[in-house]
Amino acid sequence: MTDENETLMIESSTLSDWISAGDVCLYDVREEHEFAIARIPGSILLPISIFDPQHVTLTTKKKLVFHCRSGVRCGQAAKIMRSFGYEGPIYRLTGGILAWAESGGKIEPGNN
DSSP, X not given: OOOTTOEEEEOHHHHXXXXXXXXXXXXXXXXXXXXXXXXXXXOEEOOGGGOOGGGOOOOTTSEEEEEOSSSSHHHHHHHHHHHTTOOSOEEEETTHHHHHHXXXXXXXXXXX
C-alpha cells in the first residue's frame, strides 16, 4: 500500500497492467507537437508549459499517472500537483514514452 503523499516511479509493465484493468488516469505532459507524433493510447494531453492541476480529472478509484518523453517533465507535473495541495499518490512512468515504446508498449498517432 502506498502513502497518500507518495510520488512513485513505475515501470512500463505496471502501466500496461493498469491500462488493461482500466485502473489509470494517464496524463501526457509533453508538448502538443510531441503528442501529435506519437502517444500512449488513452493518454490525455496536458503540456507542462501550460500545466494546470485544475485540468486533472481524477476518479477516486483510478491511479494518477504522469508521463513525458524520458521521465523528467512528469516529475515537474507531480511537484506542481503537490504545490496545489494534491495529497493522493502520484505515479511517474520510468523512462517516459521512450521506455514504453522500447518495452513493446502500444503507440499511436496523437491526432486520433
